Amino acid sequence: MTTTLSPTPRSTVRRGAHRARTDRAELYAVLDAGLVCHLGIVLGGAPVVLPTGYGRLGDTLYLHGSTGAASLRAAARDAPVCVTVTLLDGVVHARSVFHFSMNYRSAVVHGVPRHVTDPDERLAGLRAITENIAPGAWDHARPPNRKELAATSVLALDLTEASVKVRTGPPVDDEEDLARPDGPWAGVLPVEQAFGAPVPCPLLPPDVPVPPHVGPGPG
Amino acid sequence: MTTTLSPTPRSTVRRGAHRARTDRAELYAVLDAGLVCHLGIVLGGAPVVLPTGYGRLGDTLYLHGSTGAASLRAAARDAPVCVTVTLLDGVVHARSVFHFSMNYRSAVVHGVPRHVTDPDERLAGLRAITENIAPGAWDHARPPNRKELAATSVLALDLTEASVKVRTGPPVDDEEDLARPDGPWAGVLPVEQAFGAPVPCPLLPPDVPVPPHVGPGPG
Structure with a gap:
């Protein structure tokens, strides 16, 4: 029952390490606030990055897709994936273009997903995915039938190897630029x-309604 | 001077092919509307996905980073990258949870980036990256000095191998669900x-001001 993120070499934030957060609650907060x-x-030695929905239950992230999707099939073959959720909070205008930046919260999760076969966990994972974009919708809409479930792959990704970065606040400018009386x-x-x-x-x-x-x- | 996207096997949209757009102007529109x-x-056989800024000039996408960043160094080593820009437009509530979806515009670019060394192109690329998040800012803030330029890597990615997907409109539901008089x-x-x-x-x-x-x- 860890409550801190235990960095591996891969999940250690190297650039802007002062922006790394190590509280597991911050990982949950970013994942729960994101929609995509x-x-x-x-695939074939090259990276492929695709947007998709997801849902979180405890320390597990769920993904789903059509059983026919090449990307999901590849991800389900004991292959490593990386899941990144980014929330953009602001454009940081600095006094020099070099220090322009963005305020953001981002979570990066590494791991080999598990192909979920247990019917109860599959349903729970699909529910989490639906509720992440539409809280309350699962009990409102028609539940999946046998045919729909057969057409759907559910993947589970453990949140053990994850990192969180957060940038907030004003620009960080050089002293000389701060001192200019007619600065931008x-x-x-x-x-x-x-x-x-x-x-x-x-x-x-x-x-x-x-x-x-x-x-x-309007209704 | 092509104006259509010529799909390669990798950039051919397979899932939801009816959502693929083939007009190059639509690629530009998605890239120009995005901020991140x-x-x-x-890296080491595993994918790594990181959020970052970018800018477009014609059929070239520019990325930048610190010369010390491991991800940028890796990307600059004649290695393939994938750059994805996603704009989320809506959560699609369907009558069945199976048909829940999202409205979005996304662009996926594949390629091996070129490390930009020409001083003029480096400046033009950096300007495009700054202007993509902050139009008008490049001429307002202090330009980069020699030390700052030496600390910055600029990568150029050709937009030849790219795909665009767009989903708009209401849910696509099953006939039986549409026919339910007390449906959700x-x-x-x-x-x-x-x-x-x-x-x-x-x-x-x-x-x-x-x-x-x-x-x-307020000013």
Whole structure:
């Protein structure tokens, strides 16, 4: 029951090490706040990076895909993957272009995923993936049937080998630039992600209200 | 001067092929709208995916990093990389959990980057990277000096081998689910990214106005 991230050589943050966070709760916070991850695999010796959904249950990250997807098949073959979740918080305008930066929170997870075969864990993993982008949706929509489950691969990635980096705050400028009386503007332009008003499916009867778990809507 | 994306086996969209776009202008649009890319490399046989800034000039994508960064050194060694830019546009609520999806625009670029050594191209690439996150900033802030340039690697990635995928619109549900009179709500919850009000650096004199290229601010 560790609560700190135990770095391996691969998960040790080398660039900007002062931005590394070692509390496991910070890893969870980044993963739970994200909606999309970038899954990296190696295909034919070359990297392939694809966006996909994910969900977390405790110290396990779940991914899913069609049983026909080449990327998922490759990832399920005892091959290493890298899953990265990035939340962009701001553009950092510095006094010199060299010190321009971004405020962000990112989590990088390394590991060899496990192909999930247990029916209960498969359902729990799929539920976590759905709930990560749409909390409350699993109990609202129709559950998967046997045919749909057969068409779906579920992968589990242990969160043991992971790192978190966070940058916050104003630019870090050189002393000489700070001292210039006629220096340029410097600061942070925040980047914010928000949900808009729900757009009902055109095939939905006009009087179906937007349920509370989707958010405030016209219905 | 091609204006269409010529797919190689690697850049041919296999899953959801109807979502593939083949117009080169759509590739440019996704790349120019994004702020962060996910750079995939292979290190010791395993994939590593890291978020980073980038910029586009014509059919070239520029990346930069510290000359000391292991990931950039690896990427500069005639090794293949994958650069993916993803813009999330909405969470698609379907009538069945199986058909939950996301609306998005994504670009995936494969290639072996070129280490840029020409001083003019290095400056142009760095300018493109800065301007991609902060249009107008390059001419406002102090340009890089010799020491800063020596500490910076610039990589150029040709956009020849690239693919674009776009999903828009409502959920695609099964006929049986559409026919249910008491079916669940379905539609799209839009995801929007926006800039907030600029936050001046605490070390800035209080009377420095926010310049127009940063955006509307308190100054």
